[in-house]
Amino acid sequence: xxxxxxxxxxxxxxxxxxxxxxxxxxxxxxxxxxxxxxxxxxxxxxxxxxxxxxxxxxxxxxxxxxx
Numbered sequence: 001x002x003x004x005x006x007x008x009x010x011x012x013x014x015x016x017x018x019x020x021x022x023x024x025x026x027x028x029x030x031x032x033x034x035x036x037x038x039x040x041x042x043x044x045x046x047x048x049x050x051x052x053x054x055x056x057x058x059x060x061x062x063x064x065x066x067x
């Protein structure tokens with residue numbers, strides 16, 4: 001990813017990153033298979049998704065940003 005993923009990065013942008021989908025799946029992000037989410041994938045921010053589902057945003061961002 002040329003820019004750093006943040007809590008405001010949308011799932012749509014993350015899915016365009018090489019291995020982005022695998023990283024989200026590894027952390028149990030449920031939105032990947034949700035039909036409703038697929039319609040709003042470019043609006044859903046990873047920070048809000050993590051808060052809704054109790055996921056570890058810090059760890060997800062660390063993996064996405066290669067740290």
